[in-house]
Amino acid sequence: MPEQVTVPGPRPAVLVYRHPGTPAAVLRQVRAGVEEEGVPTDVVDVPGPDDATALAHAAAGESRLGVGIGLDASGTAAVHHGTLPERTPVAATPAEADPSDWRRAGRIAARVVKHLPLA
Amino acid sequence: MTPVDPGRSPARLVVGVDIGNSTTEACLAVVAPEGSITHLATDLTRTTGVKGTPDNTEGALKAIRGALARAGRSAGQVETVLLNEATPVISGLAMETITETIITESTMIGHNPTTPGGEGLGVGTTRSIGELGEQQPGEPVVCVVPHGWDFDDVAATLNAAVAAGVDVVAAILAGDDAVLVTNRLERPIPVVDEVSAVEKVPLGMLAAVEVAAPGRTIRTLSNSYGLATVFELDPVQTRQVSPVARALTGNRSAVVVRTPTGDVTDRRIPVGELVLHGAGKTLRVDVDAGAEAIMEVVGRAQPLDDARGEPGTHVGGMLAQVRDTMADVMDIAGQPDVPVSEIAIRDVLAVDTFVPAEVRGGLAGEVALENAVALAAMVRTSRSRMQLVADLVSEGLGAAAEIGGVEGEMAVGGALTTPGVDRPIAVLDLGGGSTDAALLTREGECTAVHVAGAGELVTKLIDSELALGDRDVAEGVKWFPLGKVESFFHLRHEDGTVEFVDQPLSPHVFARVVVLTPDGPAPVPTRHGLDHVRRVRREAKRRVFVVNALRALRQVAPGGNLRALEFVVLLGGSALDFEIPDMIADALAPHGIVCGTGNVLGTEGPRNAVASGLVRAHAALLAEEARCRSR
Numbered sequence: 004m005p006e007q008v009t010v011p012g013p014r015p016a017v018l019v020y021r022h023p024g025t026p027a028a029v030l031r032q033v034r035a036g037v038e039e040e041g042v043p044t045d046v047v048d049v050p051g052p053d054d055a056t057a058l059a060h061a062a063a064g065e066s067r068l069g070v071g072i073g074l075d076a077s078g079t080a081a082v083h084h085g086t087l088p089e090r091t092p093v094a095a096t097p098a099e100a101d102p103s104d105w106r107r108a109g110r111i112a113a114r115v116v117k118h119l120p121l122a
Numbered sequence: 123m124t125p126v127d128p129g130r131s132p133a134r135l136v137v138g139v140d141i142g143n144s145t146t147e148a149c150l151a152v153v154a155p156e157g158s159i160t161h162l163a164t165d166l167t168r169t170t171g172v173k174g175t176p177d178n179t180e181g182a183l184k185a186i187r188g189a190l191a192r193a194g195r196s197a198g199q200v201e202t203v204l205l206n207e208a209t210p211v212i213s214g215l216a217m218e219t220i221t222e223t224i225i226t227e228s229t230m231i232g233h234n235p236t237t238p239g240g241e242g243l244g245v246g247t248t249r250s251i252g253e254l255g256e257q258q259p260g261e262p263v264v265c266v267v268p269h270g271w272d273f274d275d276v277a278a279t280l281n282a283a284v285a286a287g288v289d290v291v292a293a294i295l296a297g298d299d300a301v302l303v304t305n306r307l308e309r310p311i312p313v314v315d316e317v318s319a320v321e322k323v324p325l326g327m328l329a330a331v332e333v334a335a336p337g338r339t340i341r342t343l344s345n346s347y348g349l350a351t352v353f354e355l356d357p358v359q360t361r362q363v364s365p366v367a368r369a370l371t372g373n374r375s376a377v378v379v380r381t382p383t384g385d386v387t388d389r390r391i392p393v394g395e396l397v398l399h400g401a402g403k404t405l406r407v408d409v410d411a412g413a414e415a416i417m418e419v420v421g422r423a424q425p426l427d428d429a430r431g432e433p434g435t436h437v438g439g440m441l442a443q444v445r446d447t448m449a450d451v452m453d454i455a456g457q458p459d460v461p462v463s464e465i466a467i468r469d470v471l472a473v474d475t476f477v478p479a480e481v482r483g484g485l486a487g488e489v490a491l492e493n494a495v496a497l498a499a500m501v502r503t504s505r506s507r508m509q510l511v512a513d514l515v516s517e518g519l520g521a522a523a524e525i526g527g528v529e530g531e532m533a534v535g536g537a538l539t540t541p542g543v544d545r546p547i548a549v550l551d552l553g554g555g556s557t558d559a560a561l562l563t564r565e566g567e568c569t570a571v572h573v574a575g576a577g578e579l580v581t582k583l584i585d586s587e588l589a590l591g592d593r594d595v596a597e598g599v600k601w602f603p604l605g606k607v608e609s610f611f612h613l614r615h616e617d618g619t620v621e622f623v624d625q626p627l628s629p630h631v632f633a634r635v636v637v638l639t640p641d642g643p644a645p646v647p648t649r650h651g652l653d654h655v656r657r658v659r660r661e662a663k664r665r666v667f668v669v670n671a672l673r674a675l676r677q678v679a680p681g682g683n684l685r686a687l688e689f690v691v692l693l694g695g696s697a698l699d700f701e702i703p704d705m706i707a708d709a710l711a712p713h714g715i716v717c718g719t720g721n722v723l724g725t726e727g728p729r730n731a732v733a734s735g736l737v738r739a740h741a742a743l744l745a746e747e748a749r750c751r752s753r
Contacts, residue, residue: 038305039299039301040301086626114633118609120645121629121632
């Protein structure tokens with residue numbers, strides 16, 4: 004069953020832009036990483052581009068916290084901040100990422116919001 | 123060009139070379155027959171090899187050639203190279219913890235996961251999550267979750283157990299899932315996570331789990347009587363568990379498991395006595411008494427002839443270690459080894475410190491702060507081989523090379539070229555291994571002393587007190603001011619000023635305490651805040667350099683009276699530090715002393731004092747000879 008997609012709500016949140024082809028496990032772990040740090044997420048389905056960094060940059064621009072996550076069909080997760088140039092995200096999961104990498108991406112996004120060291 | 127008068131000796135090109143522990147400095151000058159000096163160039167390079175050994179030749183030649191190149195002169199024009207007679211001391215360091223916390227049985231998990239879940243205190247029997255289904259209702263249970271469990275499954279299992287009547291009061295997780303699990307529970311409980319060695323948590327034992335609200339610290343498990351209440355302990359048992367309470371103080375979450383034979387010991391290792399021989403006396407001081415008491419006794423035994431430690435104790439081991447290292451340094455190939463027993467320790471600096479050490483037997487990498495003593499010791503050596511270095515330099519350069527003078531006296535001579543100073547002048551050479559003081563009286567008498575402890579000890583204190591485990595990082599913390607990266611585009615300096623940067627700061631320094639190196643901000647790997655790191659840095663410098671500045675100056679000051687000193691000039695690598703000179707000046711100000719960082723030749727700062735002093739001494743000698751001839 005696909006993860007429920009939430010509509011941007013009244014409270015500020017880390018915005019997740021998800022390509023429709025994103026594996027469900029990626030979204031689940033990324034959101035868990037953000038939630039474990041106590042920060043809310045909103046998820047929006049975005050048809051394209053199929054590029055995690057570009058999606059993350061767009062999401063960060065829209066997020067009122069200035070922090071966005073992009074998920075693409077290949078399962079890559081990227082974390083972005085509204086002040087950063089598009090091609091230099093805060094973090095991106097490596098190729099061959101596993102659940103702990105996706106969880107870490109969510110954790111990093113939340114820690115940017117909370118102004119805590121990312122590692 | 124002035125034509126050379128064949129009847130008189132022409133102006134001579136000389137180079138003073140100071141081989142120090144870390145840098146080698148050269149001063150190139152033309153000395154006229156009547157003794158006037160024209161400085162041409164200076165140079166500075168890293169010392170090659172251990173000071174006072176033939177390996178120094180390479181660095182010395184590099185510094186000489188560097189100065190020659192700057193002045194546009196050739197090696198063939200050099201008449202004399204003047205080398206320093208090395209300060210006849212070498213120094214060593216030792217550090218030992220004097221307390222140690224050991225958990226002999228797994229009883230305590232006192233770590234600070236960044237995100238524990240829930241809040242409050244839960245007391246029950248430890249049960250693995252796998253056996254929760256077989257659990258009878260009624261008895262309170264602390265659920266232990268091993269690696270590999272998904273947070274949704276954990277929450278579902280716990281909810282099902284609670285629905286079946288099992289009284290789950292708390293949970294201990296291996297993974298970083300506490301908030302995720304708590305958010306999915308129907309009945310909230312305290313949850314501690316990131317317990318890496320969760321499989322070592324004994325099952326079927328009474329355990330207490332406590333999580334404090336954000337911004338708070340635990341109240342029950344960090345209190346001896348809280349533990350006594352929870353576990354129904356008698357006074358004897360309460361005394362036994364009091365180290366547990368102490369070790370958990372300041373945590374936001376903790377777990378304590380009561381095992382039948384469990385025990386946390388706060389063992390005090392016998393540190394032993396330091397035996398000081400000096401001033402015709404033999405004085406003993408217990409190292410346990412702390413640095414202040416030790417230094418007071420060291421002061422009474424001045425000048426020190428030797429220091430020894432009681433064999434079989436920590437201090438015995440520490441001094442033996444220092445002696446062994448020094449014997450190795452002093453050994454010369456082809457000559458009989460220096461017997462360790464003949465190495466006399468001529469000065470000791472003791473510093474109280476603390477070392478965060480991982481608790482032995484801990485389950486989550488718990489760290490306890492252990493008290494420690496650091497000792498810097500200094501040994502005199504007669505085996506300087508500067509003459510050999512001089513011979514090798516002479517050979518390599520094709521010019522005469524000689525030992526030009528003793529370091530302390532030369533440093534005073536060089537320091538006198540600082541604008542605004544006059545005799546009586548005292549110099550403080552803040553080096554790496556020792557802090558040296560020399561005094562030149564109005565009458566021209568020079569006395570010099572060396573005391574143990576300098577820059578290396580500061581680095582070591584910073585390294586251990588911040589648990590950095592990396593000497594280079596500790597050096598960075600010592601040398602550069604701190605900052606805190608507050609966003610990708612601004613950082614706050616330690617004085618509170620905020621700087622905006624044009625290029626985004628790297629994510630690996632985001633929200634971190636950083637040292638502001640010339641290559642940009644470098645993260646300090648610590649969970650401590652900027653203020654704590656700053657305090658550790660300044661305290662380390664104060665305990666070594668301020669203490670030693672006063673100690674060394676009292677030894678050269680007439681009658682030990684600092685008021686008799688007028689000008690104090692700070693020299694050496696640590697005089698370039700951004701705060702040490704100010705700290706020393708502050709400490710000397712009440713004694714009516716003018717104190718500041720030297721500016722040798724008016725251009726070189728605290729560098730090049732010995733090298734310039736060598737040239738000055740040589741010029742004075744030539745002038746003297748010229749006067750004798752003309753009579």
